[in-house]
Amino acid sequence: MSLLTTNEVAVRLGVTLPRVHALIRDGRLPAEKMGRDYFIKESDLALVADRKPGRPKSLPAPEKAALDQRNASNGRAASKIKGGGK
DSSP: OOEEEHHHHHHHHTOOHHHHHHHHHTTSSOOEEETTEEEEEGGGGHHHHTSOSSOOOOOOOHHHHHHHHHHHHTTOOHHHHHTTOO
């Protein structure tokens, strides 16, 4: 069993040190606290390593998507509609 420091984990995952601490705090990355430092089992990196970086893309709201599609079929741009016909 190989233990890694939070700095080593940050480098391996390609994230910042505060992000590693957040993963530990949120319980998504198990860690052992020894003194004031946290250590992570190398095998536990797989729990968070498969995630894509960044925020997940949100899906458009169904009403907005339907309105945009309807306006596109009418030849109208959404920006023109938002302006109130000005």
